[in-house]
Amino acid sequence: MKRSRFSDEQIIGILKEQEAGAATAEVCRRHGVSGATFYKWKAKFGGLEVTEAKRLRTLEEENARLKKLLAEAMLDIAVLKDISTKKW
Template sequence: MTRKRNRHSADQIVKKLRDADAMLAAGKSVGEVLQALEISEPTLSRWRAQYGGMKKEEAKRLKQLEDENQRLKKLVAEQALDIQMLKEITRGN
């Protein structure tokens, strides 16, 4: 059975991490927590590594910075292609 991939916002991730910690502290098993949150164990581990201990505002800022970084990388790649094309054009003349 394939599931539609869910994208979570930074706020949702921080909330789910808090909920997971609360459920585990209340004595629920990891399997029960994963099922209740509808996520996989690797997802929980990845979220803990990336967002563990963050507040909602910090997680939101991190996500904004990651998006900005992605945009800038794309811009640099496009400029590198433009430079390469210009070099090939001038080499042909």
């Protein structure tokens, strides 16, 4: 997945800037992002603080790592079952 040009802290700052009363279009133009990107960020990070966003990021990374480990284990089990069912 492509990494954003903006860190989580910067994204939250941009969202807070809009919540403070600035027009969404003006905030998007000032930071060089599209409206769709802004609203996607708002859906993901809306209402979060910087520490919560960091925790969310670490949990997502840990979840991805665990999913990869589970997939590898399931593949190993499938191979072992396939080998054990074959007649020699």
